């Protein structure tokens with residue numbers, strides 16, 4: 001069965017390209033490498049194409065400027081695959097793009113201690129709206145536009161031999177709008193849809209991911225390096241892991257020699273996986289007492305502070321607080337509140353580790369919000385490290401720089 005036969009209602013890509021004219025400003029941005037063309041910057045479309053049709057952007061002199069994927073139902077009307085000299089979007093193109101993405105990951109792709117990583121990071125790897133995470137021999141695909149659907153066979157024909165995976169799962173996506181909405185549920189594009197979690201290694205520790213039902217693709221791969229840093233800080237201390245999800249920070253802390261690890265999340269299935277992830281490393285985490293609390297992080301932090309509980313390391317890694325520009329102010333208030341609540345449960349001399357994954361919130365504003373919240377609540381922070389993206393989450397355009405983390409010693 002071809003990959004496409006597993007996708008009901010999806011036709012092969014049309015041979016007919018859609019000619020697109022855009023504003024001068026949009027043309028400049030596309031030529032400078034920006035991957036998105038919004039609907040309001042399009043001045044004419046040759047014909048009404050379908051999602052996934054190839055759209056060719058022409059300049060004022062009718063010269064080829066770029067080519068991308070059309071999505072008539074998305075405000076991002078065209079996602080640019082290539083700008084510059086004319087280029088065909090064919091098997092060689094997918095092989096080149098995916099091969100380059102894997103090369104960018106350097107030694108991570110052959111590291112037996114880490115068998116899960118992001119192979120394709122959308123826009124940042126020149127494949128806008130397409131994410132592929134690898135968990136051992138399973139690849140998990142997430143698409144943020146229906147425009148990818150007709151091109152998945154070409155992508156998989158390149159991806160599978162280049163990575164050697166033997167299973168490919170396409171996760172459903174609410175972002176896929178329009179008539180091709182049959183993808184709210186996961187589909188196996190190669191091999192079976194697993195009815196069990198997939199085991200993998202992360203910097204020498206064992207984990208599992210529910211690649212069918214888990215959040216995102218099953219595990220937050222972007223925090224791998226920060227988790228290893230927390231593991232290095234945790235020895236002999238107590239660690240509070242707030243917004244722990246499947247327990248990445250918790251497991252690293254316990255394996256790093258923490259005496260006590262407390263994992264907090266709103267999702268009971270995520271906490272169940274966190275417990276299982278601890279169990280998978282039982283020999284290395286035996287010295288740590290592990291407990292979990294299912295609840296709202298703001299409430300749990302408030303009640304921990306009220307009870308006088310204190311920790312040597314407090315990790316705060318919330319979900320994105322701003323999906324739109326008008327939510328940035330509210331997001332920054334949320335970060336400030338979390339800083340205050342976190343500082344109330346860190347022992348003097350302990351470490352606060354706070355992250356933001358809101359791409360709308362810039363790095364400077366995030367760090368300022370933490371610093372202001374600390375000083376308003378009477379604490380001093382000594383910054384130890386500011387970290388950003390791991391090698392498998394390259395930043396290819398300004399909006400791609402979403403992850404920011406501060407490590408700071410509290411009241412040193």
Ligand SMILES: C[S@@+](CC[C@H](N)C(=O)[O-])C[C@H]1O[C@@H](n2cnc3c(N)ncnc32)[C@H](O)[C@@H]1O
Pocket residue numbers: 215219220223242243244245246247248249264265266267270295296297298317318319320357
């Ligand atoms: C960015 S993920 C955290 C990733 C995690 N730290 C890791 O390393 O895998 C955000 C987590 O916050 C949880 N969450 C969302 N809202 C919450 C809330 N109000 N209180 C507690 N947890 C919440 C989600 O269930 C999700 O697991």
